[in-house]
Amino acid sequence: MLFGSERFEHLIGELAISTAARNSGNLSQKQMQRIQAQREQTLAINLKALLRRYVEGDEAGFKESMVAEAKELASASFGELILHTVGRVYSMQAKIHLGNLWTSAVSGMAQRFNMLQHQLYAANAALQVYRAHAEMESLAASDAAQQPDGSNSSTDAQHQRRQLEENALPLMLDAMWAANVVDIENTLRAVCKETLKDSSATGAVKRARMRALEELGKIFLETEATPGREKTAKEFIESAMQHTFHRQNGMVPSEEDG
Numbered sequence: 003m004l005f006g007s008e009r010f011e012h013l014i015g016e017l018a019i020s021t022a023a024r025n026s027g028n029l030s031q032k033q034m035q036r037i038q039a040q041r042e043q044t045l046a047i048n049l050k051a052l053l054r055r056y057v058e059g060d061e062a063g064f065k066e067s068m069v070a071e072a073k074e075l076a077s078a079s080f081g082e083l084i085l086h087t088v089g090r091v092y093s094m095q096a097k098i099h100l101g102n103l104w105t106s107a108v109s110g111m112a113q114r115f116n117m118l119q120h121q122l123y124a125a126n127a128a129l130q131v132y133r134a135h136a137e138m139e140s141l142a143a144s145d146a147a148q149q150p151d152g153s154n155s156s157t158d159a160q161h162q163r164r165q166l167e168e169n170a171l172p173l174m175l176d177a178m179w180a181a182n183v184v185d186i187e188n189t190l191r192a193v194c195k196e197t198l199k200d201s202s203a204t205g206a207v208k209r210a211r212m213r214a215l216e217e218l219g220k221i222f223l224e225t226e227a228t229p230g231r232e233k234t235a236k237e238f239i240e241s242a243m244q245h246t247f248h249r250q251n252g253m254v255p256s257e258e259d260g
């Protein structure tokens with residue numbers, strides 16, 4: 003799975019990008035929808051089980067165990083970013099369901115604005131990747147025109163190609179991360195709604211789940227991989243680039259490289 007997300011599988015399931023890649027992109031839209039529905043159903047079951055300790059009255063035990071789990075999850079590759087993404091959805095959904103008509107409306111508007119921001123960012127990131135790919139294709143076509151006999155590319159052209167490939171890597175990683183954020187948020191909103199509006203649960207249980215989800219979101223948002231310092235998405239991507247570079251060149255990444 004991507005970006006260390008295997009550690010979060012019980013919370014976010016298999017990312018849509020990973021599912022598509024695992025099936026070589028051969029799944030139809032209906033198949034993807036069916037897989038997504040099963041993913042959401044499984045995650046709703048997991049979330050209800052995760053919140054049960056709080057719902058049954060052991061609030062202190064719930065908080066203690068969730069703080070420990072959050073610290074463990076934050077230590078994974080991209081863990082802090084994924085954890086905060088999950089925590090943000092949990093907190094927002096809890097506010098929407100716990101609040102009165104006014105606060106629920108405000109929280110809902112904030113959530114929709116946040117969704118739009120991330121969708122626009124993902125679209126822009128995808129556009130940047132497309133432009134980088136088009137630039138590489140243009141260079142290849144130009145080089146082929148200059149070498150009609152099929153001889154090797156010039157040193158300058160080879161250098162340009164390598165430079166374009168290096169520049170494209172962070173763009174691709176950024177686009178993949180942006181798409182994953184949208185996927186995680188869309189999935190968890192559906193999971194939270196299923197959990198908090200569960201028709202088989204009593205009103206008291208649903209209310210307790212809302213409070214538990216609010217607490218869990220707060221814990222996740224407050225947890226950092228390294229105390230006192232929160233890595234940005236750019237730093238995580240740069241770290242991933244370093245590891246990719248080392249692997250591509252047969253080198254073993256050092257601890258200092260992240």
